[in-house]
Amino acid sequence: MLDLSAATPRDFPYERLGVRALELMLLIRGFESRIEGYAQQKLIRGSTHPAVGMEAVAVGVALALQSHDTIASTHRGHAHCLAKGADPGRLLAEIFGRQDGYSHGKGGSMHAGAADLGILGTNGIVGASIGIATGAALASVQMGQDSVSVAFFGDGAINQGIFHESLNLAAIWSLPVVYICENNQYAQSARLQDMVVNPDLAARGPAYGIASARVDGMDVTAVHQVAHAAVERARSGAGPSLIVADTYRFLGHMVGDTEIYRGGAEVSRWRERDPIPLLAAQLNERRLLTPVMQQAAEQATKERLDAAEQAALSSAPPPPASAYTDVYGPHGGM
Template identity: 60%
Template sequence: MTTFHAAEQGLAGLELMAKIREFERRMPLLSEEGLIRGSTHPSLGMEAVAVGVSLALRDDDAIASNHRGHAHTLAKGADFGRTMAEILGRADGYCHGKGGSMHIGVKELGVLGTNGIVGAGIGIATGAALASKMKGEDTVAVSYFGDGASNQGVLAEAFNLAAIWNLPVIFVLENNHYAQSAAIEDMVAQIDLSRRGEAYGVPSFSGDGMDLAEVYELASAAVARARAGEGPTFLVLDTYRYLGHMAGDTEIYRSADEVEAAKANDPIEKLLGQLIAEGAITADEWESMSARIVADVEAAEQFARRSPFPDPAEAFTDVYAKETQG
């Protein structure tokens, strides 16, 4: 198993998690201001999953995300300004404003798209893994989905195909315990979701999705298996979202005490404490890093606000991929 190093993955992960959180913190405010068309789904509290997995990936690896996909996209290397512009529906966004919050794709980074259809990314990532194998490449594909999506039939189909075809795909279940407003305990009789992968012959592991080091080491092992031709892996990572399912959620399905209790296991604070204890960073250095992060995300937001709206004449451009002559 690849070992987590405080001075390498630790510091990089801390900065990226904090930057993603500052980015996501602004989403409800931008929604209230009327700058985001439709819904947006922040992932405050869940940053360790996206960052921990991405630290184990290469630039040419692929990911397929879901409606709560900003963190996955940013962790894979997307520019914060262009991502923000896309969420605001602006021309400088990665999809020229046509994808919005739930449908961001970044081809050059292997981001095959966030997706508003629950569970849709599972099949997309499995297909990308099949393409990698057919081409004789050593790239891997990652599918991010939640506990609610684990009840979609496509997961069973993807598990089976990935196992019998030995595909280099990693299924990452972010178990934040709620599918919109339904608790996982009310939706399934067997709450040990890792057993679903085992039933299809997919090596399955559960881990603390609020611990960057644990996520990184589990993801690294899964990536190594995939690159070595040993097939798929299923990771069930226990995490928690601090905000509602979407901006404006009343959150009547859970108590404020429950949310505060979850924050006691905050991934950023946990990692920061570890890094300070190991001498990888000081309190003063963290304060400087935090100020720089806020300034960087503020610059990204201002870039997005200044970006123009796309020309209506371009409504039908970038809709279909152009055929290339071989």
């Protein structure tokens, strides 16, 4: 087995990235915690899927990337976008279906993209991110670039055919792509243990000769270390990697989920491993964060999200005449 974890750095760069990681996780937590209220106010049309509790995966991976690297996301993709640098006001405007959104209000929660930030889109099709990121990695090689592509997907998507097809192709061509499986223990309402015989999902990578690792997805420092190793491995030409991050969503699969498939005791156990207090404690232990500093960061996050909300609400819906714009790109011919 090609063990990716054996190549990870020994220490997380707390001084350089610790506070930044905390700020990003606070931003994502605050943003996602407001989604249910927006849905109840009918500001959001259609379904939306908060990632409260899963912030460490998005942030740990994003902090290992460079600005020209790309990500392909999922239906639960707001966290990935924010971690990659998306403006919360423009992202919220997109979720509200307003024309100042990243996709001019036409994509909504599950189809938001920002090409200038390397965000190839959130996606409502389970597993679609895997093929998109693999294609982006192939394009990087063909154009002589050194960018790395990341595919985020859930444990439910790992049983899709595109997972096996893409990993096989990426391995054959040594593509610069990192596959991140966010194993939040449920495929909507189906438990992982009921869907696979072997719950060690990282064991699937070596079958394709792909370096793989399983990591604690509630610890941003652990995620970052293994992601950094995978990204640098891809950028050096050593090929793809598979990372399975064990995490948990504190809220339902989507806004309005009855959650009859899991009990409160289970949720409480996972909440005890909340990634934000965990990182705060690590920073405090190293004297890089004080309670006053954390309080200031939380207040700054609230003010930023309040401003984002006002910006999104002040944006108008896209005019009906724009329905057919941004549908086709220019055709350069052969």
